[in-house]
Amino acid sequence: MSEEFEIKNKVASSGLINFDLADLVPKGERKGIDLKDFLFMEMILKEKDFREKVEAIPTAEYENTYVYIYNSADAIVPLWAYFLITAKLTDITKKIIFGTREDLEVILMHNAIQTHDFDELKDKRVLVKGCSDQEIPENAYIELVEQLKPIVKSLMFGEACSNVPIFKN
Structure with missing residues (x-):
């Protein structure tokens, strides 16, 4: 195939790091x-x-x-x-709390975000995935921004084809 007709994945070559909060959801019943x-x-x-x-x-x-x-x-x-x-x-x-199932999920995500090592995202352009198969508490997104704002180059939300810029450092 000639170079003039070659399909290029601009998202892959953009240096954009996709981050899915669902990856931090603790596994277990x-x-x-x-x-x-x-x-x-x-x-x-x-x-x-x-x-x-x-x-x-x-x-x-x-x-x-x-x-x-x-x-x-x-x-x-x-x-x-x-x-x-x-x-x-x-x-x-693994954990026991007083509250609802939703309260439990908020606490579990809080702990997961607070203990996660975000070093691999330092000075990177980060896209936080907007759609997930799992229900993620809204508070988790707030806490994620708190963790990422001081370390990432830029933060976006959504999908690569249609994202919302949040900030640039």
């Missing part, structure tokens, strides 16, 4: 524990019954998982109740 299941009539915490139910938690089901504890009942639960469940599971789970 997410499991929720609803405190209402530990309450008498889903309303009242009876300490003895609560302790028995916590002791009966099938720990094998939570091994190497990410766990979020929440309360779907309209009941006031003392803080020590969360302590008991956490003490039961903390040695076998």
Whole structure:
């Protein structure tokens, strides 16, 4: 094929680095524990019954998982109740939090971004992928910009064919 008809990939030759936040999403199963299941009539915490139910938690089901504890009942639960469940599971789970599944994802992405080594992006032109097969919390994009702004040459968002310039250093 002659050079005048050669197809060139301008994106590949541009020095643009594609960064996909989905690559930082921690792998592993997410499991929720609803405190209402530990309450008498889903309303009242009876300490003895609560302790028995916590002791009966099938720990094998939570091994190497990410766990979020929440309360779907309209009941006031003392803080020590969360302590008991956490003490039961903390040695076998990857992470355990109080909140929703969404809260868990925000915390996991926060930890992933804070601990990721971004050195390979130093002084580079970076394009953060705009579409992902995984749901990424919006806060993760904010934290990513905080991490990248001091080190990258420029930052864009979207896809190579249609991106939005964010900043240039």
